[in-house]
Amino acid sequence: MVESLNKTVEYAIKVNSMITPNDPKPGVMALGDNGLEYRANNGVGFIQVPWANITLIRAQIMGKKHVRGFFVDLDDGRSLNFVASDAIPALRVMRDHLGSDKLVRTKTIGRTVAKWWHNKFGKKTEA
Secondary structure (H helix, E strand, C coil): CCCCCCCCEEEEEEEEECCCCCCCEEEEEEEECCEEEEEECCCCCEEEEEHHHEEEEEEEEECCCEEEEEEEEECCCCEEEEEECCCHHHHHHHHHHHCHHHEEECCCHHHHHHHHHHHHHCCCCCC
C-alpha cells in the first residue's frame, strides 16, 4: 500500500484519468495540503503530485460556464489529463494552493483554427 502524500484532504472528486485516451480509468482525486493524489477505482493506477511540481493547470471550458476537465502540467514536461463532471470546486482548491496565475484556459480548436486562418489569409500591410 502506498502512503498518502497529504495529511488532510481538502476536497475529493470523482474523475476519469485520461492517461491513455483509449482507456479512461475512473477513480478519485484528492486535493490536500501537500498535493494532488489520484487513485483508480479498480486495477493499477495511483498518481501523487506535490504542489511544487505543478507548473500549470489548463482548464477545458465548454461554452461559458461548464468545465469539462483539466490538464495538469508538471515541471518534468509531462501533462496529465483528468475529466470530471463538476471540476469547478477542484479548480478553486488548486487556485488556493498554486495561485491564480497558474490556472489558464486551454486553447479550443475554434480559437486555434481562427488564429491559423488569420495568420494565413489575414490582411497584410505593405512596407
